[in-house]
Amino acid sequence: MDVKTILQYVLALFMVAAGVNHFLKPRMYMRIMPPYLPWHRELVLLSGVAEVLLGIFLLVPATTRLAAWGLGALLVAVFPANIHMARHPEQFRKIPRQLLWARLPLQVVLIAWALWYA
Numbered sequence: 470m471d472v473k474t475i476l477q478y479v480l481a482l483f484m485v486a487a488g489v490n491h492f493l494k495p496r497m498y499m500r501i502m503p504p505y506l507p508w509h510r511e512l513v514l515l516s517g518v519a520e521v522l523l524g525i526f527l528l529v530p531a532t533t534r535l536a537a538w539g540l541g542a543l544l545v546a547v548f549p550a551n552i553h554m555a556r557h558p559e560q561f562r563k564i565p566r567q568l569l570w571a572r573l574p575l576q577v578v579l580i581a582w583a584l585w586y587a
Contacts, residue, residue: 473585477527480582484524484540491517500560503553519543533586540583544576551576 491498491513498513506512523543526536554561555569 476582477533477586480540480586481524481527484520484527488517488520488522488524491520501550501554503549506549516543516547527583527586537583537586541580541587544580544583548573548576 495510495513495517498516499509502509502512519539520543523536523539526532527540529536551569551572554564555573558564558566558569561569
């Protein structure tokens, strides 16, 4: 198995685990939602479903490309939550301020990683 395929499985596992976590700890994800977005709980659950399904579909050869594009789009869609966290560190005192800002370029890496399979 080559490195790209191994990393594909790692990304898929990461996305499925993150998606499942939306159902295990929905309040945590609702806290990071920017206040201007409506339906926090529904959006958290919807993004959890999307992460699980896209993570699984990333491993199915017939759907890999579509799943990769979907993951890229999903990661762009949730980027405002990361920006919100970085701009309002007082709301997330348990997370070091530097880590809140470090998440922003990390999100770009995750988007590029997903699109590698498109």
